[in-house]
Amino acid sequence: xxxxxxxxxxxxxxxxxxxxxxxxxxxxxxxxxxxxxxxxxxxxxxxxxxxxxxxxxxxxxxxxxxxxxxxxxxxxxxxxxxxxxxxxxxxxxxxxxxxxxxxxxxxxxxxxxxxx
Numbered sequence: 001x002x003x004x005x006x007x008x009x010x011x012x013x014x015x016x017x018x019x020x021x022x023x024x025x026x027x028x029x030x031x032x033x034x035x036x037x038x039x040x041x042x043x044x045x046x047x048x049x050x051x052x053x054x055x056x057x058x059x060x061x062x063x064x065x066x067x068x069x070x071x072x073x074x075x076x077x078x079x080x081x082x083x084x085x086x087x088x089x090x091x092x093x094x095x096x097x098x099x100x101x102x103x104x105x106x107x108x109x110x111x112x113x114x115x116x
Contacts, residue, residue, distance in 0.1 A: 015035075015036070015037050015038075016034075016035070016036040016037075017033070017034070017035045017036070018033065018034050019031055019032070019033035019034075019063075020032065020033075026069065027069030028066060028067065028068060028069055029065075029066070029067040029071075030064070030065075030066050030067075031063075031064070031065045031066075031067070032062075032063070032064050033062070033063040033064075033065070034060065034061070034062055034063075035060070035061040036058065036059070036060050037058065037059045037060075038056070038057075038058045039056055039057050039058075039059075040056045041053070041054065041055055041056045042054050042056075044088070044091035044092070044093050044098075045093050049093045049095075051093035051094070051095070051098045052091055052093030052098065054088055054091060057083075057085050057087055058083060058085070059081055059082075059083065059085065059087060059103075060081075060082040060083060061078070061079065061080045061081070061082065062078065062079045062082060063076060063077070063078045064076070064077045064078075065077075071115060072114060072115050072116070073112075073113065073114050073115070074112075074113045074115075075110060075111070075112055075113075076110065076111040076112075076113065077108075077109075077110055078107075078108060078109060078110075078111065079106065079107070079108040080104070080106065080107045080108070081103065081104065081105060081106045081107065082106065083106075084105055084106035086102050086105075087102060087103040088100045088101070088102055088103075089101050089102060089103050
């Protein structure tokens with residue numbers, strides 16, 4: 001028995017990250033950032049069972065960090081999973097049923113931080 005996986009998609013599909021730091025005249029640092037990941041359709045197991053077929057998806061995370069001039073304190077605004085997609089993390093295909101766990105839905109918030 002031989003398997004042909006030549007059409008399978010790698011799990012390391014395109015990933016893009018970008019951040020740029022801007023500094024104001026008064027010394028504040030403003031850093032917007034974006035992380036983007038695209039996953040093509042794939043299978044959850046090596047046997048390519050129909051029950052383990054996973055659709056493609058994209059995931060985008062956004063951050064905006066503001067650092068005060070001394071660099072000791074910052075505020076970070078974030079949105080994770082901007083698309084609010086159900087992203088399977090673990091999928092166990094079984095003939096009679098398939099179980100899955102999912103990444104968190106869209107989350108957003110503010111972080112405050114202090115560096116000593």
